[in-house]
Amino acid sequence: MLGLYLHRESVIHRLPAGAKLGGLMLVTVIVLTLPGAWGALAAGLVGAAVLAAAELPAGRVLSELRAPVVMLTLLFGFQAVLAGGGWMETAIAVARFAALILLATLVTLTTRVMDMVDLFERLFGLLRPLGVNPAKMALMLALTIRFIPLLGDQVREVRMAQRARGVERNIAALFVPLLVKILTMADDLTAALEARGYDPADTGTKNGTQR
Amino acid sequence: MLSTRDLVLCALFAALLGGLGMAPPIPLGFLPVPITAQTLGVMLAGTILGAKRGGIAALLFVLLVAAGLPLLAGGRGGIGVLMGPTGGFVLIWPIAAFVTGWLTERFATTANPIRLFAVSVLGGILVVYAGGIPWLSLVAGLPIEKAAFGVLAFLPGDLIKAGIAAVAASGVRRAGILPIHA
Amino acid sequence: MIELRSVTHAYGDRPVLHDLSLRLAERRIAILGGNGSGKSTLARMLNGLIVPTSGSVAVDGLDTRTDGRAVRRRVGFVFQNPDTQIVYPTVEEDLAFGLKARKLPKDEIARRVAGALERYGLDRYRHQPAHQMSGGEKQLLAIAGVLVLEPDYVIFDEPTTLLDLRNRRKVIELLRGLPQTLLVVTHDLDMVKDFDRALVLEDGRVVIDAPPVEAVPAYVERLG
């Protein structure tokens, strides 16, 4: 996976997160309602324009699309063959989703996680009457993004440790140590968050440090 | 209500769900829905974290996919994908994790792998199919019986995942870590 | 000053600290002891991350049990593993995290982050994902993330164990230059030799309490 946010001093980078996500939604709806190839074409053009304006390395960004395109082709392609839908239809479906994935990727590449999370926090504010705590949701989203590469490291480490002990492939045996590690790491992560001034009681709900 | 530790655990399992997307998806051939490892994450979130935290973990994952992160198997993400034929399966994951967790809290609080397997099947397979089949039928224009019949092809894989979830959750319990009561 | 009054702590029914009473007023205090002797538990107690099962801990007169939040504002904490301390994906965002949690105004946050980026040599990593940095750089970021909050006391729990000699030296130098009161848990006896005081823990009790010149040789001898 291409790193999440890729810093550039571009107009697109400076746009507010809300505008970018709102725009993405709008384009998505348009693309999915426009008939035939038109939607894909429109989204592709928007994508190309944004890609250029964002001053991102086009080659690298587009190569990120390779896996999803292969995947989409396999998904929709078989359908064409077996269900007799025709290749044209498959190509259009693949192009539509590929263009939408490109647009989504461009949003995450040009928006800092913090800004994205702030946006979610404001949106969740609307759900406060339902008992939703927007600050907590926001923090969890940020943590999730941070934990994904951390987890990748843990998986690699655990797998290597198993191979080193002569077990080349044992999925059940992979998950036990992985989960034990994740769960023990949770203690340290919790302490570190609170040590840095995060206070769960801060945002309306009660429940201080407890172990 | 959620302690800091709960926030961390939810985020960790949401990340785990994302991490399982790195495993290459397998296309079936006759449905525009692949076999993926990610439902295993749904089962693990439920059986290990319980209803509330498990549900939130899966919800975080869905929100991040909606925000555009390429976290679905094969590097896909964004609202567009969620509107596609597989969207129903994904959107139901928070509820599926919640149900798995709810059942776990009631019937599978020990290290007994059989019970853990059963709750994983009910929450992580039945609920997911219940969300996925009607959506698939609608979006792909398939008659619902055909969609339901096609989805049966996922059953062997999903049963294996439930087995892995049961063994793993049982191992975690035996290791003496039980965040379900914490 | 940090004061412990008959502090006892148990995890479940397993006692880990036994009736500790201490007044910690020196500028640089080392906490030594074997694996499992209770060092991390004691350290976490000093800023209220853990509250004692019985007894009390007070920082400048604030009780950690009742004023935990105010205590943590004064007492920063750096852990052994930087990976578990970094919250946001990129360096700049991560430095801002604690400041945002304190609800400081935006421009104040920006000012302090910029200052920290420069002071700790992290400027060129500003927009870089933290997980791509080396172990030493990550530990610097973790320390910076705490110091940017301008605490009066900083506790370090084995901050150099994962570092190589060069990075270790860097961190030690950084510590030496800090104006704050420092409490350092470590197995690295060399690092604390010029400290003002060293406590040696054994099975949750302080068995040596003296300046390092005395305490370190006595500790080494105890190890047999």
Add this chain to the structure above:
Amino acid sequence: MIELRSVTHAYGDRPVLHDLSLRLAERRIAILGGNGSGKSTLARMLNGLIVPTSGSVAVDGLDTRTDGRAVRRRVGFVFQNPDTQIVYPTVEEDLAFGLKARKLPKDEIARRVAGALERYGLDRYRHQPAHQMSGGEKQLLAIAGVLVLEPDYVIFDEPTTLLDLRNRRKVIELLRGLPQTLLVVTHDLDMVKDFDRALVLEDGRVVIDAPPVEAVPAYVERLG
């Protein structure tokens, strides 16, 4: 003997080891170097956990690329963090894990596990959840879990960093008593002073290759 022929390794497009050619035949070899210099990558290459991007590694004539499994039977590996290596919830089950994977007969497994429990002082933890043990005990268990497989070579990647002085000494003594050929990655220069050979890595190249009496002072000097 382990032999590297023009080994190069890159993660993605980032080169980490550059054209290394080495014949490792000494009984005790130390691998030194800064954070990120490529020590762990090199160590993992020696038992085929990582295969070179170009070039080849052979252990007693077996190529790690084609005979990875057979190589790993001969070459044991102990990681820095014992938590990663401990697979099964309890001590006894964990020790049996690697033996079962080798499909040894049941009574042979029981015999070897009992032997290891005794030899490494783990007998009283036998049925205890491994992750509730202290750091030092966990590291002993991790080492025991590898040695119970009776490899001819053992690679240690910073086996003592998380340990206190006493446990560190225990591990060092344990290493000293091992009949196997040892390769040890470490930042602990003291630990390797009586080794037969020390390699110092810098940016993926061997910059010093000499007995520790020469190599260690030269390395310290290089650090400036």
